[in-house]
Amino acid sequence: MCSSSSTALEKAVDNSEVTQEEIVLPRRKTWDKLAVLQTLASTVNRDPTAAHYIFQDDPFLMPRNAANSRLYSLSKESGRNAAKYIIQNFPQYFDKTFAEPNVPCLMPETLTPQIEGVSEEALKERIRLRRVKESVDMFDQLVQAGTPVSLETTNSLLDLLSFYGDAESTSEKEEEAKEDLEEPEVNASEQKAPKRQFQRGSQSSGPRWRENNHAERIFKIMPERNAHSYCTMIRGMVKHGAASKAYDMYIDMLNERHKADVHTFNALIKAVPYLKERFIERWELAKEFLTHMAQQEVQPNLLTFNALLKTLRRCGGVGRNMCLMVLKEMEALDIEPSLATYDHLLSIFYRGVDLPQSGIISEVLDEVEKRSFTPQDPDDANFFSTAMQVCCDLKDIKLAYQLNETMAKGDNWKFLDVDRLNGYW
Template sequence: MRSGKSTIMCSSSSTAQKAAENIEDTQEEIVIPRRKTWDKLAVLQTLASTVNRDPTAAHYMFQDDPYLMPRNSANARLLSLSKESGRNAAKYIIKQFPQYFDKILAEPNVPCLMPVTLTPQLEGVNEEALRERINLRMMKASVDLFDQLLQAGTPVSLETTNSLLDLLCFYGDGKSVQEEQREEKEDLEESGVNASEQKTPKRPLQRGPRSSGSRWRENNDAERIFKIMPERNAHSYCTMIRGMAKHGASAKAYDMYTELLNERHKADVQTFNALIGAVPFLKDKSPERWELVKVFLNHMVQQEVQPNLLTFNAVLKTLRRCGGIGRSVAISVLKEMEALKIEPSLATYEHLLFIFYRAVDLGPSSIISEVLEDVEKRSFTAQDPDDANFFATAMQVCCDLKDIKLAYRLNKAMEKGDNWKFLDMSQLNSYWSKFFSLLCMMEQIDVVLKWYREMPPSLFYPSPKNIVDLLQALDAANHLEAIPSVWEDMKLLGFNRRQDLLEEILSLMSRDTHPEETQLAFAKCAEDIKNVHEQSWREQAPLAWTGSALGHVAVLFSRVGRTQDAWKVIERFQQANRIPTDRVMDEFLNCAKQTNSPDEAIKLVKLAVSLGLASAQRLKSRAEKEFELSESQRKALESIQPDSDSSDSDSDSDSDSN
């Protein structure tokens, strides 16, 4: 017994010892992780990743006001511009009338959201007041105060003068937004006119980009101040060069760069970028442009200026206007970027696609494939103003190449990370419109309809061209029974008054005979189109009936046995000074036969005779053979005598065709 107890005690002690050793081993392996710092938006980003896009919802920009929900791309653009205009108006009120917002009622108080003081606080003629007006972007006041300082014999430091040059060269001969708003307000107060009553703007309204001509006035304030500066450094010259290049005075910018070299100063990388971008306006021929670009690049090497991403983008943007030289040099430019370990941006790829894929002469598809391989691996951030043009340009290339696989790859790359943010409202609609047109051209009809149900209105609003492409895809796939649903979408999009779309949809519905259910749906669409024409007379631009549209509607009514409606449409041929075709007359006669309406057949023959149709005799013969006529009806039909000239011309045309 003692031995057994001792054995048990020994085994238990050994077990405890092993357990203690295991605990020590595990304690040595434990590593306390460092404190994790989460982003402020981490929770919102995690929640957003669990929610998928609702294809039935509109763009998030328009969801705050369901009563103003846009129906098409034109309304969407108008609403987005209206909302942006409202935000600008609110900013204007806050900045111009800060005295009405002096009571801080916000809890908590966020200083960056409070009104900013835009009125000068320093008085007197001194350099401090000048710097304050420069920081407030008051161009005219800054120039006036600078002149007063010179007249008083007070020297202005080189740093302050360069700051004034920066302001003047940034805006050119124009005015800052704050200054324009301030002057308009003062003019209105002096004239005693309320801003809401002013109907004629002071300046002509400019739409689209400004003209490509020079907007740099001769001997403006920037040039005058630059000439009277007692001391100039490299910053002064570079500011003038960038301002001249920005505002279209490319020749003056190049002359200023020559003066900079003569003064033995060095330009910075932003100045070289501006000069390279101005090369197309300095030289007319492609070889001369490329030679000048190489001169600037060699000067950067000599002055030990390190190029950046915008430098190579400026080179590629210039190569877009160098014809065949651009194609032969563009790849070497990318290799140089790779050697300097500079990652391309979306603007780099956009310039490359423009160089190799022109509308007239398309380049090899391998270029865009290699571009997509790089784009698919990255989530881009904005580094160049031209970055926003990449996805729309790339989708246009896919459409030109008619390559649906490339389009799918591009769309997948666009949805990766935050790449979708590069598409603004107008480019978003253009991108998806091109993508949908390519789908209609290259994909199966089931895939096309799936995309069509999921894309609008959450992604884009179909254009009239998209509707035409969809109708042609339905026609090619012999899937015309889906036309009524497309017509309902056309009404929602506001396209029910587009003459070309109405002609296309009526032509497809009336071309062939379909099952009864489909024909009834087509007749319902034809009735809606007929009502649209009848109600349009109240509008400024009413729709006009065309002979083909009338014929299609009459055929669709006739095929479902709506004899009275078809006859009313046929009577409109006389009112619209149109002549129905033989197909329309035959379809109506078939409808009258189907409904056993000999009186309608007799009226049709009378109408054909009154219109002088060549088919009047043939229609009379059909009515005599295919209808059971009473004695009075037969006499009425025999009393109708077609014009002999029309029957002769009918026989002559038959003999000629034979």
């Protein structure tokens, strides 16, 4: 009897110890900044028949058709940009602070350089303020004066030039536009014509990569270059339409025994259709980049596979044969597809006159309706419009209803902006 009671007592002690080990009381609970708003939003169901939320401030501006919807949305955004322009260019008229307590993030930003003179700190400040022309001029003055510029600062300048394509940032363009208004004698024929897009649908219109521009000139005179320098130049060249230059820069990078990062490989894979003409050559070059990633121990991410699928969209029958292999590789690496992944898949199989059966899109919708997606790729927003167009081409009303139910699930409806929503309906 005593032995059984002692055994029960030992088990109770062991259970209490296990319980004490499992219970961990955190000293502080960290909440997301949007946790309260998300909780409040979850208590209200969305009305699918209501107008877009940007029109709900003024009932008079409720659009009745697609043309009014586009006109009202552009007008509202134009007014918002005009207000930003006034605040940023005339901050002296908005120096009265009546808010208690004062919220600095809601006050006008200081966009004018505060450090005077020619120094590396002044160059860093102009790079941070995204003043492209002033940054280049400051760098040239430092070089002419014999003042060494650190590799980190030079790489930051290359980042700025590669992003803007050796052109002015938005604030500098606004200042030049104001100067043009003050000088009406400038000939209209001297104004620069708008440039073509490098990549339709995914890249915004911007300047092309000029020969021997500021980025290339600064890169050539750098006394020391690291992997960041090469990666920045490659991504900038791909972004602004110089795919062949980007590939040559990548070869030079390999010769210098530097390793590229995953973002650089993603950019190179997107540029494959502009480097090769034949479909099979495009696929072989894409495989070569993937092989280099494995050799350099660079882990692919979701954007890598989406870039590969986007390239396969322009590979004809080769793309149809290889895209399912890409999806299996994603599954092996435990990478969940995004809406852009399914958008590329639909474009591969349903692009052309002879449309296949509705088997692929049925499987895609079955997978999509199981999840609520968050934005991970800029091309995610194209899925619902593409899928609805496929349903329309197949004349399958059941698939269209299934897609519409998927769109209304969770926050998936947020992927449709005003323009895409009009095309969707």
